Amino acid sequence: xxxxxxxxxxxxxxxxxxxxxxxxxxxxxxxxxxxxxxxxxxxxxxxxxxxxxxxxxxxxxxxxxxxxxxxxxxxxxxxxxxxxxxxxxxxxxxxxxxxxxxxxxxxxxxxxxxxxxxxxxxxxxxxxxxxxxxxxxxxxxxxxxxxxxxxxxxxxxxxxxxxxxxxxxxxxxxxxxxx
Amino acid sequence: xxxxxxxxxxxxxxxxxxxxxxxxxxxxxxxxxxxxxxxxxxxxxxxxxxxxxxxxxxxxxxxxxxxxxxxxxxxxxxxxxxxxxxxxxxxxxxxxxxxxxxxxxxxxxxxxxxxxxxxxxxxxxxxxxxxxxxxxxxxxxxxxxxxxxxxxxxxxxxxxxxxxxxxxxxxxxxxxxxxxxxxxxxxxxxxxxxxxxxxxxxxxxxxxxxxxxxxxxxxxxxxxxxxxxxxxxxxxxxxxxxxxxxxxxxxxxxxxxxxxxxxxxxxxxxxxxxxxxxxxxxxxxxxxxxxxxxxxxxxxxxxxxxxxxxxxxxxxxxxxxxxxxxxxxxxxxxxxxxxxxxxxxxxxxxxxxxxxxxxxxxxxxxxxxxxxxxxxxxxxxxxxxxxxxxxxxxxxxxxxxxxxxxxxxxxxxxxxxxxxxxxxxxxxxxxxxxxxxxxxxxxxxxxxxxxxxxxxxxxxxxxxxxxxxxxxxxxxxxxxxxxxxxxxxxxxxxxxxxxxxxxxxxxxxxxxxxxxxxxxxxxxxxxxxxxxxxxxxxxxxxxxxxxxxxxxxxxxxxxxxxxxxxxxxxxxxxxxxxxxxxxxxxxxxxxxxxxxxxxxxxxxxxxxxxxxxxxxxxxxxxxxxxxxxxxxxxxxxxxxxxxxxxxxxxxxxxxxxxxxxxxxxxxxxxxxxxxxxxxxxxxxxxxxxxxxxxxxxxxxxxxxxxxxxxxxxxxxxxxxxxxxxxxxxxxxxxxxxxxxxxxxxxxxxxxxxxxxxxxxx
Numbered sequence: 001x002x003x004x005x006x007x008x009x010x011x012x013x014x015x016x017x018x019x020x021x022x023x024x025x026x027x028x029x030x031x032x033x034x035x036x037x038x039x040x041x042x043x044x045x046x047x048x049x050x051x052x053x054x055x056x057x058x059x060x061x062x063x064x065x066x067x068x069x070x071x072x073x074x075x076x077x078x079x080x081x082x083x084x085x086x087x088x089x090x091x092x093x094x095x096x097x098x099x100x101x102x103x104x105x106x107x108x109x110x111x112x113x114x115x116x117x118x119x120x121x122x123x124x125x126x127x128x129x130x131x132x133x134x135x136x137x138x139x140x141x142x143x144x145x146x147x148x149x150x151x152x153x154x155x156x157x158x159x160x161x162x163x164x165x166x167x168x169x170x171x172x173x174x175x176x177x178x179x
Numbered sequence: 180x181x182x183x184x185x186x187x188x189x190x191x192x193x194x195x196x197x198x199x200x201x202x203x204x205x206x207x208x209x210x211x212x213x214x215x216x217x218x219x220x221x222x223x224x225x226x227x228x229x230x231x232x233x234x235x236x237x238x239x240x241x242x243x244x245x246x247x248x249x250x251x252x253x254x255x256x257x258x259x260x261x262x263x264x265x266x267x268x269x270x271x272x273x274x275x276x277x278x279x280x281x282x283x284x285x286x287x288x289x290x291x292x293x294x295x296x297x298x299x300x301x302x303x304x305x306x307x308x309x310x311x312x313x314x315x316x317x318x319x320x321x322x323x324x325x326x327x328x329x330x331x332x333x334x335x336x337x338x339x340x341x342x343x344x345x346x347x348x349x350x351x352x353x354x355x356x357x358x359x360x361x362x363x364x365x366x367x368x369x370x371x372x373x374x375x376x377x378x379x380x381x382x383x384x385x386x387x388x389x390x391x392x393x394x395x396x397x398x399x400x401x402x403x404x405x406x407x408x409x410x411x412x413x414x415x416x417x418x419x420x421x422x423x424x425x426x427x428x429x430x431x432x433x434x435x436x437x438x439x440x441x442x443x444x445x446x447x448x449x450x451x452x453x454x455x456x457x458x459x460x461x462x463x464x465x466x467x468x469x470x471x472x473x474x475x476x477x478x479x480x481x482x483x484x485x486x487x488x489x490x491x492x493x494x495x496x497x498x499x500x501x502x503x504x505x506x507x508x509x510x511x512x513x514x515x516x517x518x519x520x521x522x523x524x525x526x527x528x529x530x531x532x533x534x535x536x537x538x539x540x541x542x543x544x545x546x547x548x549x550x551x552x553x554x555x556x557x558x559x560x561x562x563x564x565x566x567x568x569x570x571x572x573x574x575x576x577x578x579x580x581x582x583x584x585x586x587x588x589x590x591x592x593x594x595x596x597x598x599x600x601x602x603x604x605x606x607x608x609x610x611x612x613x614x615x616x617x618x619x620x621x622x623x624x625x626x627x628x629x630x631x632x633x634x635x636x637x638x639x640x641x642x643x644x645x646x647x648x649x650x651x652x653x654x655x656x657x658x659x660x661x662x663x664x665x666x667x668x669x670x671x672x673x674x675x676x677x678x679x680x681x682x683x684x685x686x687x688x689x690x691x692x693x694x695x696x697x698x699x700x701x702x703x704x705x706x707x708x709x710x711x712x713x714x715x716x717x718x719x720x721x722x723x724x725x726x727x728x729x730x731x732x733x734x735x736x737x738x739x740x741x742x743x744x745x746x747x748x749x750x751x752x753x754x755x756x757x758x759x760x761x762x763x764x765x766x767x768x769x770x771x772x773x774x775x776x777x778x779x780x781x782x783x784x785x786x787x788x789x790x791x792x793x794x795x796x797x798x799x800x801x802x803x804x805x806x807x808x809x810x811x812x813x814x815x816x817x818x819x820x821x822x823x824x825x826x827x828x829x830x831x832x833x834x835x836x837x838x839x840x841x842x843x844x845x846x847x848x849x850x851x852x853x854x855x856x857x858x859x860x861x862x863x864x865x866x867x868x869x870x871x872x873x874x875x876x877x878x879x880x881x882x883x884x885x886x887x888x889x890x891x892x893x894x895x896x897x898x899x900x901x902x903x904x905x906x907x908x909x910x911x912x913x914x915x916x917x918x919x920x921x922x923x924x925x926x927x928x929x930x931x932x933x934x935x936x937x938x939x940x
Contacts, residue, residue, distance in 0.1 A: 036411075052251055052338075052340075140338060140404070142338065142339070142340070149340075149341050150871060151871075151874060151875050151929075152341070153196065153875065154874075154875040154876070154878035154879045154882065155878055155882070155925070157878070157879050157883060157886075158881070158882035158885050158886065158921060161882060161883070161885075161886040162885070162886055162889060165886060165889065165890055167297070168296050168297065171296035171297065171299070171300050172296050173903060175296060175299065
């Protein structure tokens with residue numbers, strides 16, 4: 001009995017430990033990789049957040065390394081080009097990436113995507129005269145959700161709570177009348 | 180490390196709502212489990228607790244881990260997520276036998292008065308029996324699996340977060356039903372032999388095999404979204420789909436196989452098992468055997484005793500005095516702009532206000548308990564001698580009403596949050612006013628009649644969970660000295676003249692605990708009470724003090740003030756105000772703003788309350804109770820919705836500006852020659868919540884405030900109305916007013932806000 005209890009305690013402690021280890025990670029930037037490849041002599045990975053991207057602000061990050069794994073200094077110039085797949089949906093966007101203020105080897109751009117639907121994304125690295133690019137890929141941009149869609153659980157609290165309260169009142173009065 | 184692998188490890192997308200919901204569930208379960216485990220360790224062995232926690236962990240892993248972030252890119256990740264939601268979390272949760280622990284973990288009153296009527300509802304019992312019918316549960320589980328994996332539904336879930344959430348919710352619900360019918364966690368009734376359940380598992384495994392094989396051996400991609408999206412690690416969509424099928428096949432079969440083997444094995448041992456005597460049922464909460472003195476209770480009592488110590492209170496007051504001095508000095512000597520780099524712009528307006536409202540809701544009137552302004556009360560009395568009597572015409576709350584109105588008006592008119600020097604003068608003004616009033620007039624007059632902060636606390640602490648109360652009324656009946664009121668040689672009595680045996684609620688209680696120390700019988704303590712139960716039942720009104728109308732007016736001002744104060748910082752309101760003033764050729768001068776505030780805080784609330792009172796009066800055909808009596812009775816019902824708006828507003832500032840103390844403190848320290856006080860390595864707390872999360876939290880708070888106000892209005896109306904129908908008619912106008920305020924509050928919350936108290940503000 002004692003050993004089983006000890007095992008249970010150990011399992012719970014391990015679970016707590018895992019949660020503690022995960023906790024700092026849990027609130028890290030939820031960017032996910034979108035493309036990776038060798039561009040202009042650099043090993044680059046493009047990540048974005050939020051996922052899926054929505055109409056409005058999104059953050060695009062590029063991790064740049066030399067093939068040897070070192071961070072190139074200074075970082076090469078880079079640009080990210082967004083063009084709507086349905087040509088007339090919106091104007092193309094060209095966003096220059098800037099060095100991340102605190103993390104070396106990272107380039108970052110905040111982009112305002114103006115329309116929902118599929119967008120073709122291409123990362124270009126290097127100076128304008130010798131620019132190299134990753135193969136383009138398509139991301140599906142979600143429409144900016146309406147208030148009801150974005151906050152439906154919070155908005156449901158009042159009507160659901162009131163409905164429960166009213167049901168409870170009715171049940172209580174029924175119970176009282178049957179006594 | 181491979182950048183993609185790094186991204187995998189860091190792509191946690193934790194929603195505060197999910198963490199809160201799972202955390203609260205865990206806390207309730209653990210609280211209840213500790214009780215039932217102590218009473219019946221055989222039925223509730225420790226491993227059940229471990230299983231439940233593991234189930235919660237599996238849910239967290241499915242909904243917040245990189246599995247969720249990558250689910251839209253790789254089918255394997257998505258299937259792993261579904262596996263956790265359908266095959267891992269539900270059985271683990273049911274193995275924790277959570278029904279009784281979750282019920283016992285709730286506050287007793289919630290269980291008996293809140294859940295009790297529902298549990299006794301025959302229609303609900305019938306519905307639950309049908310839902311947990313093994314055939315229905317099996318069909319629901321298989322149906323949900325097929326439905327959501329059809330290309331149309333799956334693609335819709337990939338495209339829309341809302342449908343993705345619905346998908347996960349239906350998976351979890353259907354799987355909980357399915358596993359309930361398999362595991363039949365205690366105290367579920369048995370619906371048949373174990374072998375039938377094993378057969379159900381076998382059918383489910385067969386279904387899963389066919390389902391998974393269709394993915395594993397297909398030569399075409401079912402979901403086109405995976406073909407056009409980015410492809411991490413360059414995994415081909417078809418290979419990804421085949422791998423996902425294989426994963427689901429193997430991984431989903433394991434829990435079913437384990438469960439089937441255990442069921443068969445248990446059935447084979449059935450006869451011996453049936454001969455075993457069932458252990459004693461855990462007793463209903465509160466009926467008997469409930470430990471009167473739990474460790475938590477003992478710790479809380481020890482804490483209360485420690486806090487009631489004079490030295491501890493003085494130390495806390497001293498600490499706040501030092502903070503007030505720092506605010507005043509930095510307000511005068513520090514930079515006026517940006518105010519977010521001045522401690523006078525940060526400490527009071529970002530931190531203190533949020534802490535004030537949170538303290539009221541979670542504990543009680545804690546600010547008054549450690550108020551630094553009253554620290555000089557005794558010195559003031561010695562210096563000035565208290566020669567005057569407080570004027571009879573001021574023995575009410577109207578002075579505090581006026582001062583609070585002036586504060587709300589001046590806050591907007593003079594942008595106090597952005598003027599550190601003005602903030603410093605306000606702090607000093609409080610000290611001077613308290614010193615003068617406490618020195619010239621009898622003890623406690625500043626708190627009771629003037630201090631707008633104190634009155635705010637008094638009114639709002641009607642919803643607090645703690646109250647200073649007598650332990651045994653019989654002891655008080657024999658008391659001749661009334662030390663709690665009058666004091667004695669060593670300890671003064673109540674500064675606001677509350678007589679403890681007649682006290683009801685927290686109105687006028689400063690939590691100074693002088694009465695606790697003064698009582699020679701040790702018959703007064705800080706006790707846990709039902710929050711909001713005494714709303715509308717405060718100090719009995721006295722005819723010479725306005726018959727309670729002053730308290731009602733103050734409560735109404737605090738309620739409407741919360742909404743006006745928050746609305747004034749929203750973009751549409753500020754632009755509407757500017758255009759309106761421009762149309763009449765006026766500027767945003769204090770005069771015009773004062774006029775607007777008078778309309779919004781005095782005229783509009785008065786008209787609303789008067790209209791509600793008239794309607795309520797008309798509902799009582801006999802005309803019982805005049806408008807004034809109805810006003811004093813019913814206005815406190817609006818306190819919860821008002822407090823929810825204050826909390827929503829000040830909590831928003833607190834959470835969005837939670838990192839501002841660092842730069843402001845660093846700037847202040849640099850001015851004193853301590854440049855490295857805040858080395859800049861402190862983790863940023865601001866990243867813990869997004870703007871959307873905060874908005875959701877604010878709307879949730881407002882919703883809870885509305886429900887609380889509606890329930891309070893009903894309770895107060897029931898005391899005045901003779902029948903249920905009359906009660907509904909009596910309370911309806913006040914419920915409608917609460918609903919109107921809720922809608923207004925939600926609208927405010929969804930508007931773009933001025934980021935006051937922050938560098939960009």
